[in-house]
Amino acid sequence: MRAFEHGVRIDSTAYGDRVFTVFGYGALGRWADAERERDIVLREKRNSPNVIEAFVGVTFGQYDAAAAAIDRAFEHREPLILTMRPSCDPMFNPIKTHPRFVALARRVGAVICPATVAWPIRPPRR
Numbered sequence: 001m002r003a004f005e006h007g008v009r010i011d012s013t014a015y016g017d018r019v020f021t022v023f024g025y026g027a028l029g030r031w032a033d034a035e036r037e038r039d040i041v042l043r044e045k046r047n048s049p050n051v052i053e054a055f056v057g058v059t060f061g062q063y064d065a066a067a068a069a070i071d072r073a074f075e076h077r078e079p080l081i082l083t084m085r086p087s088c089d090p091m092f093n094p095i096k097t098h099p100r101f102v103a104l105a106r107r108v109g110a111v112i113c114p115a116t117v118a119w120p121i122r123p124p125r126r
Contacts, residue, residue, distance in 0.1 A: 018044075019055055023091070026059040027120040034059065048073060048080030058094050061123025066092075067100040074108060088113035 005021060019041055025034035038056050045052055050073035057066030070092070073081035086092045087105045093115035095101045105112050 019052060022056055023059050023121075026123075029122070031124045048078035050076065051078055051080040051084075054086075055091060058092060059121060059123075061094075061121075063095050063098055064100070067095050067098040067104075070095070071100060071104050074104060085110070085113075087111060090115070090117040093117065093119050 005017075018037060022034050022037045022041055025031070025037060038060070041052060041056060050069040053069035054066045054073065057063065057069060070081070070086055086101075087096070087110040092101070096112050096115055102112065104110075
């Protein structure tokens with residue numbers, strides 16, 4: 001977590017570090033900090049905006065929105081989605097059984113890897 005915070009302090013345009021601070025703050029239960037970083041990330045949305053929305057959605061427990069964003073990322077052939085494997089990435093463990101995510105995996109011929117890492121985040125209470 002400190003490395004990502006440090007990266008953002010050194011370079012406020014360090015977008016990757018900022019995206020992962022959202023996840024890190026969520027894992028630590030620091031939801032006010034996670035929300036602040038989320039707002040910046042979603043305002044700036046660079047490179048692969050739907051993938052970023054999916055990361056944020058998973059972090060905040062918005063699984064329907066996250067699955068829809070991954071679907072849009074494939075539809076728009078976003079650069080980040082084309083270089084990663086969301087069906088095996090532990091970041092997407094919470095949505096690996098979501099019907100929309102499963103349908104997308106079938107459509108693109110991906111095999112969904114089992115969730116091997118315990119998900120460290122309990123979404124904020126609504």
